[in-house]
Amino acid sequence: MTGISHHAALIYAMVLASAADREMTDAELKRIGSIVETVPVFYDYPAEALPSTAASCADLLDDENGLDMALDLIEGALPPKLRDTAYALACDIVAADGEAHQEELLYLEMLRHHLNVDRLSAAAIERGARARFATL
Structure with missing residues (x-):
């Protein structure tokens, strides 16, 4: 198993989150694209490579x-x-x-443990995500 770039790793983390419940919604896929286009860590990543990177991750899941x-x-x-x-x-x-x-929450727990994200940081990150995506 060969390594991947930090860009691919971030994309894999998002693709796995989307696929965790076995349904990759349009909202999730659009958000991944938006993140790759706007978040500073991706400024040196060619956005046109996103489909092949996501497909590589999906292939692993087979x-x-x-x-x-x-x-x-x-x-x-x-x-x-x-x-x-x-x-x-x-x-x-x-x-x-x-x-x-539930499957998505389980995936997040697995990711948190793999990445050694402490509980307090994880809770703050989760709360921030809930706040950003809240609707009436």
């Missing part, structure tokens, strides 16, 4: 141990200063369609 392999790749590719970022982006994807399903 393997029996695909989720574990993807989480290991994410963990290995991210420097400590981008681990909270990966968790925050995944939370934004979970919140994008207005519902957090």
Whole structure:
């Protein structure tokens, strides 16, 4: 298993969040595209590479141990200063369609543990995502 870039790792974190409930909604996919186009960590990432990066992540999920392999790749590719970022982006994807399903919450817990995001930081990140995506 070869490594991936920090850009790919962040995209994998978002794609896995979207796929966790086995339904990648339009809201989630649009949000991933918007994040890649606007978040500073992606300024040097060619947005046209997003579909192939997302497909690479999806291909991993076809393997029996695909989720574990993807989480290991994410963990290995991210420097400590981008681990909270990966968790925050995944939370934004979970919140994008207005519902957090149990499978998505389980994925976030797995990601948090793989990336060693402490509980207090995770709670703050989650609360921020809820606030950003709140509607009346």
